[in-house]
Amino acid sequence: MRIAVIGAGLSGLLAARDLRRAGHDVVVVDKGGGVGGRMATRRIGDAVLDHGAQFFTVRSDLFATEVDEWLANGVAREWCHGFADIDGHLRYMGVGGMTSIAKYLARDADVRLGVTVSQLDFNSMSGEWRITATTRQGDDVDLIADATVVTAPLPQTFAILGSVADDIPGSIRDIEYDPTLCLLATLKRQVPVSESGALQSPDDVFSFVCDNVRKGTSTTPSMTFHVEPVLSASHYDRPDDDVHALLLEHVTRYIAHDDIDESQLKKWRFATPRRTHSESCWTHPHIPLVLAGDAFDGPRMEGAALSGIAAAAALS
Numbered sequence: 001m002r003i004a005v006i007g008a009g010l011s012g013l014l015a016a017r018d019l020r021r022a023g024h025d026v027v028v029v030d031k032g033g034g035v036g037g038r039m040a041t042r043r044i045g046d047a048v049l050d051h052g053a054q055f056f057t058v059r060s061d062l063f064a065t066e067v068d069e070w071l072a073n074g075v076a077r078e079w080c081h082g083f084a085d086i087d088g089h090l091r092y093m094g095v096g097g098m099t100s101i102a103k104y105l106a107r108d109a110d111v112r113l114g115v116t117v118s119q120l121d122f123n124s125m126s127g128e129w130r131i132t133a134t135t136r137q138g139d140d141v142d143l144i145a146d147a148t149v150v151t152a153p154l155p156q157t158f159a160i161l162g163s164v165a166d167d168i169p170g171s172i173r174d175i176e177y178d179p180t181l182c183l184l185a186t187l188k189r190q191v192p193v194s195e196s197g198a199l200q201s202p203d204d205v206f207s208f209v210c211d212n213v214r215k216g217t218s219t220t221p222s223m224t225f226h227v228e229p230v231l232s233a234s235h236y237d238r239p240d241d242d243v244h245a246l247l248l249e250h251v252t253r254y255i256a257h258d259d260i261d262e263s264q265l266k267k268w269r270f271a272t273p274r275r276t277h278s279e280s281c282w283t284h285p286h287i288p289l290v291l292a293g294d295a296f297d298g299p300r301m302e303g304a305a306l307s308g309i310a311a312a313a314a315l316s
């Protein structure tokens with residue numbers, strides 16, 4: 001089959017890999033300029049900062065098999081056994097940033113980046129999907145596929161499915177996402193925050209604070225700050241300059257303004273699903289469509305990975 005996978009995050013890349021292994025002709029389409037989706041790494045000057053997922057844990061044997069391959073190929077490594085408190089649970093990270101894992105998974109894939117899908121239409125006469133999309137340059141892209149896997153966050157999925165979205169059970173349509181506001185800062189000097197380099201939920205503002213030098217992602221002093229969900233939601237729609245200024249005020253509890261070289265704001269509208277569906281993916285009962293992503297198997301990297309693998313199995 002010709003299969004279109006929408007989304008080059010962890011879920012889409014693993015779905016695409018398994019579908020290719022099963023002999024299908026797979027095209028992955030993503031609106032982003034790089035692979036990884038919410039496993040995102042940004043460079044500011046010489047600094048390297050993860051600004052989406054910061055670390056991952058392993059709970060299942062299936063995910064452990066994937067992670068063992070990443071470790072063996074040098075794209076992931078162990079980080080720590082806890083942040084401020086050592087709780088014994090192993091945390092892993094991407095080597096040189098989380099996107100190294102996505103780049104590894106995408107190495108043999110046909111990935112079309114910077115291509116935003118606006119519409120998915122299934123023609124029941126021909127049995128084909130028409131994928132309507134636009135490049136960043138404004139060029140139209142038309143793809144034809146026999147089956148489609150959509151791994152975008154669900155609100156973005158519903159936006160491109162047209163009337164097919166009506167076939168999706170309400171229990172999936174109702175899933176909402178928490179946003180995350182993120183401040184990235186390069187610094188004039190390293191500011192240690194803990195032995196591991198990070199603090200998880202250290203106060204009433206931040207859900208994660210990371211010194212990227214101590215983490216081992218960056219040699220240039222830099223920090224990543226994630227704002228907890230309620231505060232992120234209450235400020236999300238304010239003008240970016242106001243939100244940026246507010247976050248710069250809040251980070252003074254960790255760094256002095258004079259220590260900051262450059263700072264950038266990143267807003268994740270669909271950062272974390274508030275709940276997840278009970279199955280690993282959703283397969284349309286009548287047409288070749290599968291929905292996958294972290295809204296299906298757990299709101300974290302492992303869930304996204306397992307859902308992508310399940311989506312491929314559903315079509316194979």
Ligand SMILES: Cc1cc2nc3c(=O)[nH]c(=O)nc-3n(C[C@H](O)[C@H](O)[C@H](O)COP(=O)(O)OP(=O)(O)OC[C@H]3O[C@@H](n4cnc5c(N)ncnc54)[C@H](O)[C@@H]3O)c2cc1C
Nearest residue numbers: 007009010011031037038053054117152293294300301304
């Ligand atoms: C701030 C933040 C911190 C996090 N921290 C952690 C953590 O520490 N540990 C952990 O395990 N997890 C963490 N997560 C969650 C983790 O990043 C996600 O669970 C996982 O990366 C989701 O992968 P996915 O493939 O399901 O979705 P995504 O990575 O979101 O991939 C979906 C892709 O679809 C693309 N797309 C959407 N709409 C379209 C369209 N119309 N056309 C083309 N492409 C489209 C997007 O560009 C995106 O690349 C964090 C997430 C965020 C945002």
